Amino acid sequence: MNRKTRAAAANMNVKVAAQKAAPKKRRSAKNTSRKPLYQQVDNIIRQRLIDNVWVPGDALPSEIQLAAELKVSQGTVRKALNDLVAENLLYRRQGLGTFVSEHTERRALFLYFSIVGNDGSRLLPESKILKCAEVRATAEEAEKLQLEPGEEVVRFRRVRFFNNVPTIMENITLPLEHFPGFGTDVEPPNNLFRFYQSNYGITVSKAEEHLRAVGASTEEAEFLGIKKGTPLLEIERVARILDGRPVEIRVSHCETSNYRYAAERG
Amino acid sequence: MNRKTRAAAANMNVKVAAQKAAPKKRRSAKNTSRKPLYQQVDNIIRQRLIDNVWVPGDALPSEIQLAAELKVSQGTVRKALNDLVAENLLYRRQGLGTFVSEHTERRALFLYFSIVGNDGSRLLPESKILKCAEVRATAEEAEKLQLEPGEEVVRFRRVRFFNNVPTIMENITLPLEHFPGFGTDVEPPNNLFRFYQSNYGITVSKAEEHLRAVGASTEEAEFLGIKKGTPLLEIERVARILDGRPVEIRVSHCETSNYRYAAERG
DNA sequence: CAGTGGTCTAGACCACGCG
């Protein structure tokens, strides 16, 4: 349902910091704040993304318009925008404009799903939810989600399939505060990040993953059709929104005889 | 021993592509090649790094000097340099200059070693080599190292310790062609990438990693003090040099009850 | 065609590191 609380915004005091060069004349006041102009511009735009002044899919004003509004040169705006593009928050298309990134299927697949076939092929799994409940956060969950101990969370478990072969067992924990009605009012779909975005206005922008090897539990062995104790790849992920606040914990156990977790370094 | 074959270089025909604007006058020939100027500059610098015209630790000429040499504006050189900095090939220090990146302990730790403690702490393991031999590449090794099947490689096995606790078992394979005398003339040290760089002029610049869960072999169980079949985290890594050619395969099996593999996404 | 981002230039001043 609903979407974007779209802040009242845009009535903010524009004017970035201080004045720049009057190329041939005297210098006047210097940059009063400490940060470079383009970082201030970056922060203003970033804050507008956080405040949903512009939501995923929207086009931003053109460089020239932003430059005029913020009283800086086009080049300074460009640098700020390019930094945001490098962070995957925006993308630009020549001749069209600058847009807020969305969690498309493709984006989810390449940016937040690291499991590939043994040959390197990428495919998105299907999902089946096993159970779902509103419960109190454990101490560990509360710490990772920056909640008070005992605060309410939604916790659910699902199994994921590649070509109808069960391969991954997942536990997902969400702070109930940010996801009212989750799992009771509506059935969560396969692509959760897009769901968070379209239904709760919550855009995941980065995540940390920690991996280890564990043995399959009795339940996992049953679902995955393997022996108890079979080595599984555990991926624990904490996903964060634009301002860095954590909004999801996901612990996945993957059967890796036919799949791999892929990463690049350097 | 030795280092840098430092190409004869620098006698190359400078002059990037075509001529730029004479701001107020007529336009002349356009950019004859297809690529943007700054990419051509990037490629020239990149090639000089590949050719060891500049070796790790060296300072590059200043932006102004490069701009003059290549007949482009300082801004164009700057963009090319910043792109290379973003790839970790160079680094810049205000007031000092632009330098070629080295494989320092710190760089190795943060860029190419992903194992952290359960609390997120980073520490470098010690190593003990178990065996080392020059052998023929298997079909799989040959394919991953882009060699002809049966070509000679150096293969060695080592165990790695955190605080004297054996935690990781590794198999490493190198093409003998690039590493003459490896493991016979000299004992390979703990930090291999720096060793490759200082002794063979080979700089690893990126790597792909593939992870899965496996059970400990009899030998691994013995060395790591665990039961056979205990789940271990397998990290298979192919390391590449500047021009993309693979130079090392490393397969690590990590005992992850006290350690994690850490990654960031997004 | 007008409007967008992409490239390129020229030149100014700032901040830093070192002698």
Add this chain to the structure above:
DNA sequence: GCGTGGTCTAGACCACTGG
């Protein structure tokens, strides 16, 4: 003080997109 990279501006032209 001088040379380095870092920031910022102004303005030109190119390349792509859409109506």
